[in-house]
Amino acid sequence: SQQGEEDPQALSIQEGENATMNCSYKTSINNLQWYRQNSGRGLVHLILIRSNEREKHSGRLRVTLDTSKKSSSLLITASRAADTASYFCAPQTSGSRLTFGEGTQLTVNP
Amino acid sequence: GAVVSQHPSRVICKSGTSVKIECRSLDFQATTMFWYRQFPKKSLMLMATSNEGSKATYEQGVEKDKFLINHASLTLSTLTVTSAHPEDSSFYICSARLAGSSYEQYFGPGTRLTVT
Numbered sequence: 314s315q316q317g318e319e320d321p322q323a324l325s326i327q328e329g330e331n332a333t334m335n336c337s338y339k340t341s342i343n344n345l346q347w348y349r350q351n352s353g354r355g356l357v358h359l360i361l362i363r364s365n366e367r368e369k370h371s372g373r374l375r376v377t378l379d380t381s382k383k384s385s386s387l388l389i390t391a392s393r394a395a396d397t398a399s400y401f402c403a404p405q406t407s408g409s410r411l412t413f414g415e416g417t418q419l420t421v422n423p
Numbered sequence: 424g425a426v427v428s429q430h431p432s433r434v435i436c437k438s439g440t441s442v443k444i445e446c447r448s449l450d451f452q453a454t455t456m457f458w459y460r461q462f463p464k465k466s467l468m469l470m471a472t473s474n475e476g477s478k479a480t481y482e483q484g485v486e487k488d489k490f491l492i493n494h495a496s497l498t499l500s501t502l503t504v505t506s507a508h509p510e511d512s513s514f515y516i517c518s519a520r521l522a523g524s525s526y527e528q529y530f531g532p533g534t535r536l537t538v539t
Binding site: 316344346353354355357401405407410412414415418 | 427429457464465466467469472514516518526528529530531532533535
């Protein structure tokens with residue numbers, strides 16, 4: 314398994330602004346997943362993008378994947394205070410375990 | 424959607440005692456479950472992979488005799504922290520992989536263990 318490295322470590326924005334988080338990884342993948350973790354809670358699956366996809370949308374979330382650069386980004390548009398959480402990416406080779414980096418701590422100020 | 428529960432959500436125990444944490448997939452079968460631990464403001468560290476009906480596979484540096492894992496059915500895995508010490512205090516999270524899937528994995532809400 315391999316873990317992704319999220320960037321930045323911390324991000325603080327105002328409500329209504331967009332938040333962009335990046336993820337880099339090292340080897341070829343089958344898919345890449347993004348998760349959210351509210352403080353003291355488990356992980357919530359946000360979105361999965363396959364290696365043959367370049368962009369995927371889900372509500373206010375937009376994920377891109379650039380396999381040539383081994384990187385992905387997560388964009389949250391029109392952010393809300395409730396989006397405050399840690400966000401983790403998980404690059405995955407088929408059947409492998411998910412491992413996680415340090416995450417991006419997003420704070421959305423009302 | 425697929426739901427994974429953990430019990431208890433919080434537990435406080437004394438040094439030297441053992442604590443069992445249960446992880447259940449409520450509405451799906453999981454041939455594989457995973458156990459993670461997380462320190463404050465840190466990432467999740469994968470401890471072990473638990474396969475139904477077989478021995479767990481532990482990550483490097485994780486003591487298998489310290490953290491006993493049993494995966495007796497397709498919906499239940501247990502983690503027992505034996506002879507707990509204060510340094511075992513942590514947030515333990517399990518996840519369950521949907522049977523027949525190579526990537527669909529669902530996480531439990533976590534168990535906060537405090538060893539006094």
